[in-house]
Amino acid sequence: MSEATVETVLIKNLSQHVDKEVKIQGWMYNKRGGKGIFFLQLRDGSGMTQGIVFDKSEKSPLYKTAEKLTMESSLKVTGQVSKHPKKDEYEIQVSEIEIVSLAADDYPISKKEHGPDFLLENRHLWLRSNRQRAIQVVRNTVINGIYEYFNQNDFIKIDSPIITPNACEGTTTLFEIDYFDEGTAYLSQSGQLYLEAAIGSVGRCFDFGPVFRAEKSKTRRHLTEFWMMDAEAAFVEHAESMKIQEGLIVHVVKKVLAENQKELEVLERDIESLEKIEAPFPIITHAEAVAQLQELGSDIKEDDDLGGDDETTIMEQYDRPLFVEKYPAKVKAFYMTRDPENEDLALCADLLAPEGYGEIIGGSQREHDYDTLLSRIREHKLPEDAFKWYLDLRKYGSVPHSGFGLGVERLTGWMCGTKHVRETIPFPRLINRMYP
Secondary structure, three states: OOHHHOEEOOHHHHHHHEOOEEEEEEEEEEEEEEOOEEEEEEEOOOOEEEEEEEOOOOOOHHHHHHHHOOOOOEEEEEEEEEEOOOOOOEEEEEEEEEEEEOOOOOOOOOOOOOOHHHHHHOHHHHOOOHHHHHHHHHHHHHHHHHHHHHHHOOOEEOOOOOEEOOOOOOOOOOOEEEOHHHOEEEEOOOOHHHHHHHHHHHOEEEEEEEEEOOOOOOOOOOOOEEEEEEEEEEOOOHHHHHHHHHHHHHHHHHHHHHHOHHHHHHOOOOHHHHHOOOOOOOEEEHHHHHHHHHHOOOOOOOOOOOOHHHHHHHHOOOOOOEEEEOOEHHHOOOOEOEEOOEEEEEOEEEEEEOOOOEEEEEEEEEOOOHHHHHHHHHHOOOOOHHHHHHHHHHHOOOOOEEEEEEEHHHHHHHHHOOOOHHHHOOOOEEOOEOOO
8 A cells, every 4th residue: 555545543543444554653652572573552642552563584674673663762653453352452563664763762761660759850751651641631621621611601711810919818928020110029829809800891700820829838739830720700609609619520520530431540540439429519617627627636726727637537528529618717818708697707618529639629709898808908918009909899880709719730630549739730840849
């Protein structure tokens, strides 16, 4: 068959070309064999397959080419597609190999165990592994699921700025930058305030982008740069906001289960726990959570925020996400509405994931009264001038509204069953790492 008539296809579509000659383009992930036969493990980004090179005499140009291939060489492979005799997989009986680039024979990531520091130092290559590819594919599904859910529920995508003159919750954990003649600016930790402005235009909106936290935390749940989805909705109060959050998580989980079975198998993820994720999610108050934790041996106090260990402990009692609502106002942000039944509590909720993954969403009803919000800004000793525009939103047609933020890496980590959030972002930024 001439070159011109050989169709170039993706590995994921090989089942559609059984008994036909095709070409695939990609990389050789690994190679085994010798003595007349080589089995080439090939990938192209869409999937993996096995290319079989057979020459009993070991003298053909094809065999010689296969023999010199090194791990991670890029190549084009032509051959006939056949079904694996024992598995539901498809492979290629190779007739031609064109080497695009012969990789150096000292590829640093081998089958042996490597420590996390070594793998992070070589993240640019580690991403090629089956496991890391699977995580990024699941992450893509999570992101698409978020967009899909909001598009189906009348939310408009609004892009909020990364450089801001003020902070959502104080400046102690923000990165400062010198902004020309304007003075100090900050890298955003949330697009929330800007989305609150946008609801006066579009009613319901969400953003999606990188945010930055300068807190010096080294826990498995923290990154310095990560991706946040924020959402705000006009005329939506606290209880309805929790329903929206619940619907979002159920939608994303079902989408991952429907579209990522192969990736979840690679990750050895126990999907039974994900299959249990159904609405409604249980709801308890912060006070009830503290009481439960104290019964379980925690020394948490009534006015303490929940720490990571507290979240893990309490979620051992639940097999689906849990809303913990109505935290003490003094441990929450200035913009949160107070509970009308108890002014000492904020009308807010954190959504905790099971299996030790902790908080994946934080949300609240926002304070919509001008005078009350102004007094909160003053209580927190925040600069009034920087929040003038935010206060304006309460002067001109203010309405009750609510919103929430979702950490994409934490949600992806839960879907994938990863132990550390750093695996869920292509190039993690930690307090002790910004390479590569």
